[in-house]
Amino acid sequence: MSRAIVTGFILLLNFILAGIAYNQEAPQKNVITMGRVTEKVFKLQKDIEPIITYLASRLRDVGIERGEVVPVSNNKTIIRYLREGKIDIVLETPFSAQTYRAGANVTPILLVWRKGEGEYNSFIFARKDSGINRLEDLKGRIIAFEDEGSTSAYFLPKFSMEAKGLNLTKISYADPCVPKDVVGYVFAGSELNISSWVFFKKAGAGVLSCSDWFDQRDNPRAYRKEFKIIYKTQKLPRMLVMVRAGLDERFVARVKEELLNMDKSKEGKEALNEFDIKKFVALPKGALRRIEHLYGEKARILD
Structure with a gap:
């Protein structure tokens, strides 16, 4: 076999092997x-x-x-x-x-x-008889968020409050001592827990998305009529x-x-x-x- 034929065969073999390797690296997505x-x-x-x-x-x-x-x-x-x-x-x-x-x-x-919506915002609310009428009134009090992964019931309201100059710190519900110049926050775990904690005065305020605010399962009418909204965040x-x-x-x-x-x-x-x-x-x-x-x-x- 001539050297040219051998060289050609080797080049062809390398081409085939390269093709096989490529197919192994990038298989058809199914x-x-x-x-x-x-x-x-x-x-x-x-x-x-x-x-x-x-x-x-x-x-x-x-x-x-x-x-x-x-x-x-x-x-x-x-x-x-x-x-x-x-x-x-x-x-x-x-x-x-x-x-x-x-x-x-x-x-x-x-x-x-x-x-039913493409955008939403958060409502920060308190009991009508709480004496809390604006965000600044939450200093020294507890606000109930949902959990660390919630946009509408944690990140959005928390960042909005911080943008207003409030200092928030996570506290233990077992030891709910909040300095007078700080807003303490706890995680309630669910929307219904948030509204219940505010209704039964376990927290001074809570946060729900605008759609959850009107959802009977998350914020029963009997609760809602005792609440007032003190702040609405921007929509996202x-x-x-x-x-x-x-x-x-x-x-x-x-x-x-x-x-x-x-x-x-x-x-x-x-x-x-x-x-x-x-x-x-x-x-x-x-x-x-x-x-x-x-x-x-x-x-x-x-x-």
């Missing part, structure tokens, strides 16, 4: 994943599995065979999963969205209309759809297309109803700038 941080794994599965299953069924043309839900217990883990490509899509509220943008370079692509997008870095642009375009059209079919509406979503819409102009203005530095600190 599963699309959606995740959220939660402690309620079974509820999350029930809520968003119909959405990702529906979406996967509409993406056969780009090689998707099925969709999977990936529950995650904390922000650090979901950021790692996004970086590693284990989660493709995240549905999340503004503060967490900004944290993921800072930590995993995710891209917000759509706004979620949930519980209620929830965002984000995709991880590294996804093909054409693939992301198809995801957007199907989500935007999801509320226009019977099957799509039924899937959305499980998570109380009305529709997906394009991001309003300036929505991300509002989030960045309020949360940007805080999100980087928490990353």
Whole structure:
């Protein structure tokens, strides 16, 4: 065999091996994943599995065979999963969205209309007989937030209060001693607990989203008639759809297309109803700038 033939054969073999290696490194994507941080794994599965299953069924043309839900217990883990490509899509509220943008370079692509609204704000409230009429009156008192992951019932009101010059500190409910120039805060764990703690005077004030304020399950009418709203925060997008870095642009375009059209079919509406979503819409102009203005530095600190 001549040297030219041998050389040609070696070059061809290297080309084939390189092709095999490339295919091993970048296989055809056939599963699309959606995740959220939660402690309620079974509820999350029930809520968003119909959405990702529906979406996967509409993406056969780009090689998707099925969709999977990936529950995650904390922000650090979901950021790692996004970086590693284990989660493709995240549905999340503004503060967490900004944290993921800072930590995993995710891209917000759509706004979620949930519980009948695309934007929401927080109501800070107290009992009518509490003597609390404005934010400054909360000094030396306790305010009840929901939990450390809530945008509307923790991050948004807390940052709004700090922007007004108030000093907030987390306290133990077992030892509720609050200095007179400080606002002490506790986590009630649920919307109903927040309204109950204020009603029964376990906390001087509480926070609910504007939609939860009017929800009989979270703020019973018997409670609400004894409350007064002392402050309303600015409005922010209620929830965002984000995709991880590294996804093909054409693939992301198809995801957007199907989500935007999801509320226009019977099957799509039924899937959305499980998570109380009305529709997906394009991001309003300036929505991300509002989030960045309020949360940007805080999100980087928490990353």
